[in-house]
Amino acid sequence: MTAEDTKEQIMRSAELLFARDGYASTSLREITDLAGANIAAVNYHFGSKEKLLVEILDQIIGPINEERIKLLDEAESESIPDVTQVLTAFLLPDLHVLQQLRSRDPSLPRFVSRMYSEGSELMYKVMGRQFAEAQVRFYAAFQRAIPGLSGEEIAWRLNCVVGIVLYLFASVQAPGMPPMMGEDVEDDLRRLLDVTVPLVSAAAGKVMTPGG
Amino acid sequence: MTAEDTKEQIMRSAELLFARDGYASTSLREITDLAGANIAAVNYHFGSKEKLLVEILDQIIGPINEERIKLLDEAESESIPDVTQVLTAFLLPDLHVLQQLRSRDPSLPRFVSRMYSEGSELMYKVMGRQFAEAQVRFYAAFQRAIPGLSGEEIAWRLNCVVGIVLYLFASVQAPGMPPMMGEDVEDDLRRLLDVTVPLVSAAAGKVMTPGG
DNA sequence: GTACGATTCAAATAGTCATTTGAATTGACC
DNA sequence: GGTCAATTCAAATGACTATTTGAATCGTAC
Numbered sequence: 007m008t009a010e011d012t013k014e015q016i017m018r019s020a021e022l023l024f025a026r027d028g029y030a031s032t033s034l035r036e037i038t039d040l041a042g043a044n045i046a047a048v049n050y051h052f053g054s055k056e057k058l059l060v061e062i063l064d065q066i067i068g069p070i071n072e073e074r075i076k077l078l079d080e081a082e083s084e085s086i087p088d089v090t091q092v093l094t095a096f097l098l099p100d101l102h103v104l105q106q107l108r109s110r111d112p113s114l115p116r117f118v119s120r121m122y123s124e125g126s127e128l129m130y131k132v133m134g135r136q137f138a139e140a141q142v143r144f145y146a147a148f149q150r151a152i153p154g155l156s157g158e159e160i161a162w163r164l165n166c167v168v169g170i171v172l173y174l175f176a177s178v179q180a181p182g183m184p185p186m187m188g189e190d191v192e193d194d195l196r197r198l199l200d201v202t203v204p205l206v207s208a209a210a211g212k213v214m215t216p217g218g
Numbered sequence: 219m220t221a222e223d224t225k226e227q228i229m230r231s232a233e234l235l236f237a238r239d240g241y242a243s244t245s246l247r248e249i250t251d252l253a254g255a256n257i258a259a260v261n262y263h264f265g266s267k268e269k270l271l272v273e274i275l276d277q278i279i280g281p282i283n284e285e286r287i288k289l290l291d292e293a294e295s296e297s298i299p300d301v302t303q304v305l306t307a308f309l310l311p312d313l314h315v316l317q318q319l320r321s322r323d324p325s326l327p328r329f330v331s332r333m334y335s336e337g338s339e340l341m342y343k344v345m346g347r348q349f350a351e352a353q354v355r356f357y358a359a360f361q362r363a364i365p366g367l368s369g370e371e372i373a374w375r376l377n378c379v380v381g382i383v384l385y386l387f388a389s390v391q392a393p394g395m396p397p398m399m400g401e402d403v404e405d406d407l408r409r410l411l412d413v414t415v416p417l418v419s420a421a422a423g424k425v426m427t428p429g430g
Numbered sequence: 431g432t433a434c435g436a437t438t439c440a441a442a443t444a445g446t447c448a449t450t451t452g453a454a455t456t457g458a459c460c
Numbered sequence: 461g462g463t464c465a466a467t468t469c470a471a472a473t474g475a476c477t478a479t480t481t482g483a484a485t486c487g488t489a490c
Binding site: 028030031116119120122123124130158161162163165166168169170171172173174176177180184186197200201202203204205206208209210 | 240242243328331332334335336342370373374375377378380381382383384385386388389392396398409412413414415416417418420421422
Binding site: 245246247261266 | 479
């Protein structure tokens with residue numbers, strides 16, 4: 007096994023076990039056993055268990071935001087994109103990565119949602135670094151596409167969309183539940199847009215509570 | 219310190235540390251240090267670290283579903299409730315618990331979302347047991363309130379709502395983010411209904427993807 | 431005030447953890 | 461074929477883990 011093979015095997019084994027059991031509950035011993043490598047190889051290739059996690063996170067989250075910006079660039083090059091187009095640019099990369107992770111292993115999508123809610127400092131640092139550029143672009147695009155909503159309200163609603171997406175990642179293989187995503191990315195996107203377009207473009211203060 | 223005080227202190231300390239660092243990363247030593255108790259007290263009062271977690275989970279999740287059913291009973295006793303009324307019965311108990319947890323400690327709401335995505339077998343068992351009754355009732359109520367949507371589609375959309383709620387719990391004290399919830403439960407509910415009513419009652423297959 | 435059950439305590443057990451170390455092995459270039 | 465750096469290995473380190481044990485302490489009812 008060449009050096010690169012070992013490093014690759016360690017990363018693939020680690021993300022699988024992190025997804026299934028969580029970061030803290032997974033020992034380097036389990037990882038290297040699954041990878042067919044020696045424990046010391048982790049510290050040789052990555053430096054520490056934590057740096058191994060960061061490298062895996064970057065590899066997954068990085069491409070999502072790169073593709074998001076690419077799609078938004080394309081949409082904006084033609085005309086001012088509407089809500090559906092902006093949301094598509096935002097969501098499609100998620101679905102692509104979800105599909106790709108799932109094809110590698112059904113329990114892998116859970117890795118993302120799991121690391122988000124576990125990750126404390128570490129995950130927020132990685133996400134902040136990776137999402138910073140896309141965030142500015144998408145906030146601006148949504149503000150153009152949805153008249154009459156404050157920037158704060160748009161940010162809030164986009165967070166709701168993120169919440170739904172993270173739940174999708176968590177629920178791909180939740181025990182005792184029907185899968186929330188199908189085989190076809192286009193179908194999944196349509197279904198997501200059906201609910202998220204009304205979600206982000208709904209008029210504020212429209213609904214009256216029964217008590218009020 | 220009386221026996222009940224010790225047990226209470228251990229539970230309060232444990233949920234705080236579980237919320238902050240996760241279940242696996244929190245040792246009984248940390249818990250009992252914070253609680254001012256001896257390690258053996260955990261095994262005396264709860265039997266094991268895992269049973270301690272289950273008791274905390276039941277204490278938090280149980281009341282949510284009890285109140286959900288109570289509110290739905292009240293709404294259905296007058297007339298057939300509309301989407302807003304059913305969603306209110308579903309969401310208001312979440313907000314109450316969120317508020318209550320936050321008043322105890324700002325990092326506590328994260329406990330719920332964290333346990334969900336860490337969840338493995340254990341959390342799903344607790345949730346399944348606690349949510350089983352409410353699930354049947356709410357699926358039926360939504361099907362009455364939203365004509366033209368299949369039961370499967372309603373279940374899918376309700377899952378989206380759950381995703382948003384879990385994200386709310388996770389984001390109350392996310393580092394580097396503005397809080398998603400305010401001080402007033404009524405305001406928060408209104409804001410949530412603004413987006414979730416359109417979400418669950420949107421027509422299916424309405425949106426056309428740019429590529430299609 | 432003394433006996434008893436409930437509770438708490440310090441100490442020990444047996445195991446696992448991430449990381450380090452220095453020797454052994456490998457593969458590519460001269 | 462020899463050399464050197466890159467990589468892998470087994471073994472050891474030191475610290476931490478949940479749980480168990482039996483003695484000590486507490487509150488309370490008689």
